[in-house]
Amino acid sequence: MQFVVKRMTEEYAKQILTWKYEAPYDFYNNEESSESLNELLENPYFALLNTDETLVGFFCIGSAAQVPFGNTVGAYSEDITDIGIGMNPSLTGQGFGAEFFSFILSYVLETYKADSLRLSVAAFNQRAIHLYTKLGFVKKMEFSRGSIEFITMVKK
Template identity: 55%
Template sequence: MLLYLKEMDEIYAEKILRWKYEAPYDFYNNEYSVEDVQELLNSSYSAILDDQDEVFGFFCIGESAQVPIDADFGAYPQGYIDVGIGMNPEFTGRGKGLSFLTFILQQINEEHGALPVRLTVAAFNTRAIHLYEKLGFVKEKEFYRGDVVFITMVKGA
């Protein structure tokens, strides 16, 4: 599978915001809005296309990759590159996650050097957690946002 990086633009953002996942992953569905398009265009997001020029997924870094929380639970201490990812639901559950996340980690390493990486995942998403553990991520902290438990996972440099 050949993947390549593209600068996020309005067309890619609109496609991503219209993705619909099957339950229980419908938790990750977005509602299309002008504000959400602007969020994806804030320069911390990149689109990932496949060799058919389909939007295969995206990733973001920095604060955009963090789950907004009302209080400081110590979930996001300094010293990490936060990464958020999303894969087109057409490709999820088909064994493509390993190459997808490996591609993202290589892009981050090329741009930022060998720094520790952190991602946040909903605790119910055992499929993603298993993938992250396969790539060397370890669970660090748990916190709630509403009634959803989130886990931060880290991978050293």
């Protein structure tokens, strides 16, 4: 699969906000609200399309990729570029993750000249953690927000 990066648009954002993941990944479902729409449009979010112009996923960088509560426990105290991703739920669990995330990593490293990358993931998401580890990320820190545990992972 080949990918094209586009700036987030209202059309792409509205599509993303309708995505519904199956349990336990429904944790990542978004609510369709003006606040959620503004989050995607006013922060550095990017749409990832295939060559047929179909929206296959998105990514974000910077503080938009952080779990806000993590700042209170020092999870983001190091000056590292944060990255967050989301894949169209119709494509998850089909073996596209490595190709999808490798493309995003290459794009971000080349475009933003980042020395290191950090991501945050819910600890229950072993499928994602396996992928991130496979692509060179190592666990850095764990923290909880309510009943949800998060892990930050770093790739140098």
